[in-house]
Amino acid sequence: MEDNRAEQKEALEVLKEFNGRVLKNLTIVTKELSGKRLDDTDKFIKGIIDAINWEVEVVNGTMSLLNEGKERINKEQFNAKIIAFSNAIAAKDDQKMADAVKELIPEFENLGKAAEEVTA
Numbered sequence: 051m052e053d054n055r056a057e058q059k060e061a062l063e064v065l066k067e068f069n070g071r072v073l074k075n076l077t078i079v080t081k082e083l084s085g086k087r088l089d090d091t092d093k094f095i096k097g098i099i100d101a102i103n104w105e106v107e108v109v110n111g112t113m114s115l116l117n118e119g120k121e122r123i124n125k126e127q128f129n130a131k132i133i134a135f136s137n138a139i140a141a142k143d144d145q146k147m148a149d150a151v152k153e154l155i156p157e158f159e160n161l162g163k164a165a166e167e168v169t170a
Contacts, residue, residue: 058112062165065108069162072101076155083148095147099139102154106132109161115168122164131157 075098082091109116109123116123131153138146 055115058115059169061108062112062115062169065105065112066162066165066169068101069105069158069165072098072105073155073158073162075101076151076158080148080151080155083144083151085144087144095139102132102135105158105161116161116164118168122167123161128157128161 075094079091079094079098082088082094088094109128113123113125131150135147135150135154138150
């Protein structure tokens with residue numbers, strides 16, 4: 051059990067560093083999807099999707115530690131925002147994707163704070 055907790059903490063340490071870059075990229079891609087699309091926007095979105103998927107995997111593997119003692123991450127709310135983003139991507143609608151990303155940003159900010167709190 052203690053080994054699992056140590057692995058969870060280690061994963062969250064990596065996530066903390068990674069999360070800042072993801073948040074920065076989410077902000078940038080929101081602008082690109084809101085009418086300032088660049089030649090590489092689709093490639094950029096693919097990279098962001100991969101990063102989000104990685105963070106979601108970490109969240110799923112560390113939820114017990116993230117919510118130890120109190121709820122820091124509301125799994126249903128977090129998942130709903132991820133699903134909305136996924137649906138917007140499937141629709142290939144830039145404005146829907148931009149709106150979904152705007153909804154995701156607070157979730158990932160909260161995730162960063164939660165990771166910080168439980169690894170301190």
